[in-house]
Amino acid sequence: MFSLEDLPRMIDMTSIYADSQLKDIDRVCDIAKAYHCASTIAFPCYLSYTIKNTIGYDDVLHGSVTGFPFGGELTSAKVYEAKQLELMGAQEIDMVMNVGAFLSGNQKYTKQDMTTVCESVKVPVKVIIETSFLNDAQIATAAELAVAAGAEFVKTSTGLHGRPTTVHMIKTIKDAIGDSALIKAAGGIRDVDTMLEMIDAGASRFGLGVRSAEPILREIDTRLARESLMDYIK
Template sequence: MTITKEEFVKCVDHSLLKPFLTQQEVIDGIAYARELGCASVCLSPHNVRLAQEMLAGTAVKVCTVIGFPSGAHTTFTKVTEAKDAYANGAEELDMVINVGALKAGEYQKVQQEIEAVVQATPAIVKVILEDAYLTKEEIKKGSELVEAAGAAFVKTSTGFAPTGSTVEDLQIMRAAVSDKVKVKAAGGLNSLQDCLDSIAAGAERIGISKTKEILSEF
């Protein structure tokens, strides 16, 4: 597919989620995302206020993670994380579902938890299914639950599972939801072609940490 570098950057959530990143590395990463004009910078909750201060007055959104990376937190914890993140300046929240509950067929539990996070703040919520652990049918069902719960995005992966986003999974997710719900690809996107294939499969956002290397391929 044909896309300009500028158009591509507007799809990028620049990821700064590795737990070993130093404060200076996070500062440098935020500055890089600001300079590029990425869609957002996605970072750990304790760095949200820093990002909010550095990105004030720009179009780059502050994104953080909820229930990350396992999704095995209580609903109360996820809602509390969401409220705290929003209070500190987060505009977008990437939350991990209770993967085990989805696999067990506890669909009401999964949907209600997503609803609780969506309703906790005005922030945009992107719901991570963690496709690596799911069957194709579970990916489809999880995507449907995300829409039913009122979230803005369904997302493939945390980047901390054995595998990440695949074109096939993205196609399943895109087909399972209406145009009201957007799709985000993340995890295992190591080249420009990986990213372009994801966009062609329906992803409107791309979560990558190797942004500089990937952009060098243009």
Template sequence: MTLNQYIDHTLLAPDATQADVDQIIREARENHFCSVMLNPYWVRYAHEQLKDTAVNTDTVIGFPLGANTTAIKVAEATQAIADGVDELDVVMNIGEFKAGHDAQVRQDLEAVITTGHQHHKLVKVIIETALLTDQEITRASELVADAGAEFVKTSTGFSTRGAEVNDVVLMKQAVGDRIKVKASGGVHTKAEAEAMIAAGASRLGTSSGMRVIGKA
């Protein structure tokens, strides 16, 4: 698999215009990235632009705080599915997890994961590693695997930092081959991308995809 195929080409900026979205879509098509990752508003548009390609359309759920109610997360997922999304990246309820309320966190995630799986969509769960201790990263990764997601993901890119290699190492150690790991945020160069892959990441979320592949 080429480096390009690891990349979820990401644009989640609040001020992103249609011209910006068009650029991301064009770059993803021309460089055979795995997917485009866009805010929910753009899912239907991106899906139409990419329907004759191998590039997936991805979006975020409960983003960026994870503190939406379960019903709202499920509604977001349902709307994205109706709009043609291929993959859903949902933010874990970080505060509830930090409080040790794992059962509530798992129930919240399972509702979204079930919604996705009913329509054969892949689900990734963002645990926001910047806000967790090493022990919490391990526990969160195990919880995500137990909840049935396909991926556990490091970061939203909107917290105090993005992914670090140690985060990915801990996550991969926790989940083994049960599910996959996505490193997101803080991946700006080819060297950083390769370090994340070496640590165990099977997918990379980055807004610097063109720079990573040496075209910017």
């Protein structure tokens, strides 16, 4: 049975802003360790650093991204990066779908791009379909293509294009894919109640930037009537 105490374990703690610095990655690692978050996710250049700084916390996975944030790279470039990340120790990879190709109606290319990346590595791939640019029908189709391509997670958004992820989007994905893959909600999520609604709708993982995660984690601590762990993190 779900408990509020379980919520941090469903969070991928991230810092994948253009201006992410080592101090931001330190914060990602510190919070992930304190709250036993699902994973840390950082740019490929910081992956070795996050692995080094979470030694001893085996319940915190190491993740990174490929084709981020636009998805328009050559498939071969995405594959190369995904393989390199796996060799470096990534345990999960978030990949951006080629949104432009999809919106152009080229579903064959879009699916092949995702399939080739998913099949190139042994670790789980979360395909970001970028719901910010899609209507309901397109969200459903993109989610179905991602699952058919071998994605373990359908992820809503990079969170970098303005339109926040909604509960309705999660329901739309869930209706389309059922239990054939997991759903990761990311982009514009700012409070605990929204997260709980998304869990009810079908989400099982959340991508939270470190800058928006801190108030959410404080809110969780307050609801659990305990002193915030955030106060003990350097």
